[in-house]
Amino acid sequence: MENLTYSLVQIVHNFGAAGVVGGSVFALWPVPQAPSTLRRLAWLVMFSWTAQIVSGIGFGLTSLYFYGLLPDIHGTAVIALGIKIAAAVTGLVIISLYLGRLGAWTDVQRMRLWSVTASLAVIALTAAAVLRWYS
Amino acid sequence: MKVTLRFTVALLAFGWGAAIAAEPSVTISAPEDGATLDVMEQNQIAYSVTPGPKGDHVHVYVDDAEVDILRSLEGSYTLPSLEPGQRNLCIKVVNRAHVPIGVEDCVNVTVE
Numbered sequence: 001m002e003n004l005t006y007s008l009v010q011i012v013h014n015f016g017a018a019g020v021v022g023g024s025v026f027a028l029w030p031v032p033q034a035p036s037t038l039r040r041l042a043w044l045v046m047f048s049w050t051a052q053i054v055s056g057i058g059f060g061l062t063s064l065y066f067y068g069l070l071p072d073i074h075g076t077a078v079i080a081l082g083i084k085i086a087a088a089v090t091g092l093v094i095i096s097l098y099l100g101r102l103g104a105w106t107d108v109q110r111m112r113l114w115s116v117t118a119s120l121a122v123i124a125l126t127a128a129a130v131l132r133w134y135s
Numbered sequence: 136m137k138v139t140l141r142f143t144v145a146l147l148a149f150g151w152g153a154a155i156a157a158e159p160s161v162t163i164s165a166p167e168d169g170a171t172l173d174v175m176e177q178n179q180i181a182y183s184v185t186p187g188p189k190g191d192h193v194h195v196y197v198d199d200a201e202v203d204i205l206r207s208l209e210g211s212y213t214l215p216s217l218e219p220g221q222r223n224l225c226i227k228v229v230n231r232a233h234v235p236i237g238v239e240d241c242v243n244v245t246v247e
Contacts, residue, residue, distance in 0.1 A: 002189070002230075006231070006232060059232055062232070063232050063234040066234075067230075067234045067235065067236060067237070069234050069235060070234070071229075071232050071233040071234050072194055072201050072227075072229060072233050072234065072235060073201075073233055074200075074201045074202070134204075135204065135233050
């Protein structure tokens with residue numbers, strides 16, 4: 001049951017990571033997408049950031065449920081986790097603002113916003129790798 | 136039929152043996168409990184671990200603060216500089232999510 005729970009949380013987390021990176025990068029590359037496609041991608045990225053945050057909390061809750069303890073991490077791993085959380089929360093806020101004011105952005109602003117979102121996704125994924133091996 | 140029976144017995148015996156082999160444990164072989172360590176030395180902790188089915192690797196603790204991760208299940212680890220006084224050294228088995236699963240060994244030492 002424990003392994004199954006961790007696995008289910010991990011599945012959500014992995015697909016969340018795939019969604020934020022894939023959705024953000026595809027918005028810009030190989031060609032900048034049309035506004036209607038960007039809107040759909042923004043929903044995907046918002047859903048994916050939410051999945052990342054919720055499943056991240058899920059890892060902690062799973063550990064609390066089965067062992068009454070949170071994961072024991074220290075040093076570099078704590079910094080990597082902090083970066084990952086900051087990137088996820090910032091990414092979620094930015095993409096929510098984007099969706100909330102869809103008509104308000106110029107093309108330049110829109111591309112800048114997607115560049116920031118893609119950068120945050122890459123930062124979060126990189127921090128995840130550091131967190132994995134320094135803890 | 137005989138082959139099937141032999142196979143079943145062998146499978147059960149293997150499963151029973153594997154279950155025994157998988158009994159999780161941690162043994163700190165050095166320093167001994169109550170030992171005195173030299174504050175100027177690079178002190179090491181020697182250990183061997185059987186992680187069991189739920190364990191994955193181990194963490195090292197000094198006075199309940201995690202100081203490092205050990206992925207080798209047997210060997211020795213050079214401890215960071217220890218402050219003089221009574222110190223509690225522990226090695227705990229953790230799962231893949233880095234949560235201590237309750238399998239550990241600890242020693243109390245005096246650092247002078």
